[in-house]
Amino acid sequence: MATAASVAIGAAASGARAEASTEVAQPAIASPSMANVSFTVNGVAQELELDTRTTLLDALREHLHFTGSKKGCDQGQCGACTVIAGGRRIVSCLSLAVMHQDDDIVTIEGLGTPDNLHPMQAAFVKHDGYQCGYCTPGQICSAVAMLDEIKAGIPSHVSATLTDEPELTAAELRERMSGNICRCGAYSNIVDAITEVAGRQS
Amino acid sequence: MKPFTYERAQSPADAAASAARVDGAKFIAGGTNLLDLMKLQIETPAHLIDVNGLSLDEIETTPDGGLRIGALVRNTDLAADTRVRRDYALLARALLAGATGQLRNQATTAGNLLQRTRCPYFYDTNQPCNKRQPGSGCGAIGGYSRHHAIVGVSDACIATHPSDMAVAMRALDAVVETVRPDGSTRSIPIAEFHRLPGDRPDQENVLERGELITAVTLPKPVGGVQIYRKVRDRASFAFALISVGAIVQPDGNGRVALGGVAHKPWRVEAAEAEMPRGARPVSARLLADARTTHDNAFKLPLVERTVAAVLAEAKG
Numbered sequence: 001m002a003t004a005a006s007v008a009i010g011a012a013a014s015g016a017r018a019e020a021s022t023e024v025a026q027p028a029i030a031s032p033s034m035a036n037v038s039f040t041v042n043g044v045a046q047e048l049e050l051d052t053r054t055t056l057l058d059a060l061r062e063h064l065h066f067t068g069s070k071k072g073c074d075q076g077q078c079g080a081c082t083v084i085a086g087g088r089r090i091v092s093c094l095s096l097a098v099m100h101q102d103d104d105i106v107t108i109e110g111l112g113t114p115d116n117l118h119p120m121q122a123a124f125v126k127h128d129g130y131q132c133g134y135c136t137p138g139q140i141c142s143a144v145a146m147l148d149e150i151k152a153g154i155p156s157h158v159s160a161t162l163t164d165e166p167e168l169t170a171a172e173l174r175e176r177m178s179g180n181i182c183r184c185g186a187y188s189n190i191v192d193a194i195t196e197v198a199g200r201q202s
Numbered sequence: 203m204k205p206f207t208y209e210r211a212q213s214p215a216d217a218a219a220s221a222a223r224v225d226g227a228k229f230i231a232g233g234t235n236l237l238d239l240m241k242l243q244i245e246t247p248a249h250l251i252d253v254n255g256l257s258l259d260e261i262e263t264t265p266d267g268g269l270r271i272g273a274l275v276r277n278t279d280l281a282a283d284t285r286v287r288r289d290y291a292l293l294a295r296a297l298l299a300g301a302t303g304q305l306r307n308q309a310t311t312a313g314n315l316l317q318r319t320r321c322p323y324f325y326d327t328n329q330p331c332n333k334r335q336p337g338s339g340c341g342a343i344g345g346y347s348r349h350h351a352i353v354g355v356s357d358a359c360i361a362t363h364p365s366d367m368a369v370a371m372r373a374l375d376a377v378v379e380t381v382r383p384d385g386s387t388r389s390i391p392i393a394e395f396h397r398l399p400g401d402r403p404d405q406e407n408v409l410e411r412g413e414l415i416t417a418v419t420l421p422k423p424v425g426g427v428q429i430y431r432k433v434r435d436r437a438s439f440a441f442a443l444i445s446v447g448a449i450v451q452p453d454g455n456g457r458v459a460l461g462g463v464a465h466k467p468w469r470v471e472a473a474e475a476e477m478p479r480g481a482r483p484v485s486a487r488l489l490a491d492a493r494t495t496h497d498n499a500f501k502l503p504l505v506e507r508t509v510a511a512v513l514a515e516a517k518g
Contacts, residue, residue: 028226029248033207052250053203055237075238076305077439088278088307094234095308098208099252146303154282157298157438162287178438179302 039103041066042110050097056090057081059097060107068108068137072181079180082138083107089145091179108137111144119200120144123193131184139180143194146176147201168198203237204246211253214416215385222383222412224249229414231274232308234301235317244327244334258416261285267422270379273312273415277301277367280311289423292447295430296370302439312415315368315378315395316407319361319465320441321350332358333403348497349443354464355493359403363396363466369447370430372467373459377419383412389419396466403465426451427516431508432461444501446508450516454478458509460488463501481510 038047041064048063057074060066060083069092072080076094083092084106112118117125120140130136150172155162158175166172170191182190211217211229221227226248230236239245258272261283269285280286281297301309323329323341330339342350342360350360371392378390396407409415426449434440445461456477459469473487485506492502 028246029205029207032205035208052206052208074241076234079302079304082304089304090308091234091304094237094305096208096230096233096237096250099230099233099254101210142304149278149303152282154278155287155294155298157295159298162291162294175438176303179304 035098037098037101039100039105041105042107043104048097052096052098054097055093056083056085056095056097056100056105057092060092060105066107066109069141070134070137072135072138077181078135078138079142080135080138082142082180084141084145087145087148089142106141108141111140118144120193120197123197124190127189127193127196128186129190129193130182130186135180135182135184139177139182139190142177142180143190143197146173147194147198149176150198151201168195170195173198203240204243204248206247207249209249209251210255211251212255214253214256214258214381214414217251217253217256218381218383218412218414219385220251220412221414227251227412229253231310231313232276234305234309235313239318242325242327244325253414264419269420271311271418271420273310273417275311277306277309277311277314278303280367281306290370290374290420290428292373292428292430292449293367293370293420295428296366296445296447299430299432299442299445300366311367311418314365315371315415315418317363317365318406320364321361322346324361333361333399333406336402336404343495346497347495349441349462350495350498351464352492352494352498352501353468353489354398354466356399356401356403358401359399359465360495361399361403361465362462363406363464364441365467366430366432366442366445366461368392368396369445369459369461369467371418371420372469373447373449373457374420374424378415379417379419380409380413380415382410387416392418392467393469399465406465424449424457426456427518429512429515431512431515433504433508444504444508446505446512448509448512448516450477450513456516458484458488458512460505463489463505477513481506481513484513485509 032051035052036049070080072078074093076091081093082089085103112121150166156175158171159166173191173194228247230250231253258274260272262270264270277297281294287294324331324334329341351362376392378395381387428449430447432442432445442462447459450456470488473484476483
């Protein structure tokens with residue numbers, strides 16, 4: 001994490017606080033506060049000065065124009081915003097950009113390109129693992145990192161034992177992908193796509 | 203979200219001191235619960251203290267053979283730890299029953315204990331809620347209360363604590379370690395950590411202003427068959443209607459804790475003496491003084507049947 005000195009950053013750091021106007025007596029600051037953060041996205045260093053409220057998802061989409069990651073529910077429930085941070089899949093809507101100092105972020109744009117698809121992207125195309133496509137970038141980022149979790153031996157809720165190598169069954173894949181919702185209901189084809197990539201990997 | 207200033211904490215004691223010094227300060231670690239609530243302006247901190255840079259992400263074996271779990275250990279890492287999988291299966295199973303792969307990668311051990319309720323009236327700022335706005339009333343009492351608490355409730359609040367992990371921690375006699383703003387530390391048994399709602403449902407635990415959780419310790423392994431059975435509306439990614447965490451020894455004795463029934467993980471040690479006699483007496487002791495609503499009375503038989511299923515599974 002950051003070695004930067006602990007600082008209360010930005011315009012509102014002077015400490016001006018509005019009187020609480022409701023019965024919920026929580027003090028508030030009067031104006032937006034800015035902070036600096038630097039991280040890499042798809043291998044390229046980025047430095048940003050952001051309103052502290054900016055989620056990682058909004059930093060990626062609105063400030064860096066990586067619009068592959070999608071805002072679905074913005075509550076961590078749908079998984080459309082899934083990116084890979086430090087090698088792990090996370091929902092970028094429930095993380096502040098400023099919390100990612102020195103982190104390595106990979107978005108769908110970093111996995112493959114239209115001319116050079118990541119194997120998971122190619123498998124989703126082959127198996128028709130989507131209809132409208134809105135959840136697809138999150139599904140694919142999630143699936144790629146999820147297979148790494150299986151490879152690392154991390155058990156799931158449906159694993160028969162906690163100590164044996166997890167199996168690549170449909171039940172395992174469905175449980176592990178339950179954080180990615182597809183309103184078109186392409187789930188069975190998504191499972192087929194992931195199964196093919198997992199089989200190829202193993 | 204309301205605007206807030208932001209700092210990266212340099213040490214646990216500094217973080218605690220800062221939190222005590224700045225009005226409206228809150229710690230942020232995983233952020234999966236806090237940011238959700240901030241977007242809805244249910245939480246409106248004026249200052250966030252990012253504790254992710256503190257080196258509190260190790261799991262160490264303690265001198266007495268237990269484990270000391272750093273406050274920032276992610277749920278995924280705790281469930282995947284080989285010692286936890288081998289010796290504290292109840293904890294691993296409870297963690298894996300909660301949330302999703304993405305959220306478990308973000309959520310921390312300490313943050314999990316501090317999760318706020320998922321009561322829909324707490325989340326709906328158009329509704330009264332004594333937890334969100336003390337004195338405003340409770341929308342759940344007399345409202346739609348299928349998910350709500352059946353034991354330890356008050357006239358002010360019938361919300362449940364949503365954590366699966368905390369149920370396992372309660373059965374395993376975990377201890378919460380903290381540092382206070384003056385730099386002093388203390389150890390809080392998990393049984394004393396969460397509060398019942400009483401007339402102050404906004405006060406959910408015994409932490410003092412600025413006090414920071416640094417670790418959760420587990421006593422040495424107790425063995426037995428360890429089972430976490432979660433009953434919910436969907437097979438994955440749903441909060442518990444009720445859950446049963448049990449440790450069953452070969453002689454039929456053991457421990458039982460419940461989730462989804464109270465404002466805190468629910469364990470009644472006196473009920474455990476009944477375990478060799480079966481689910482009915484155990485449940486009767488666990489749920490003595492239950493106060494249900496029209497919508498959630500089904501939880502009484504559901505607890506008994508789930509305890510029965512768990513005890514049967516433990517027998518093999």
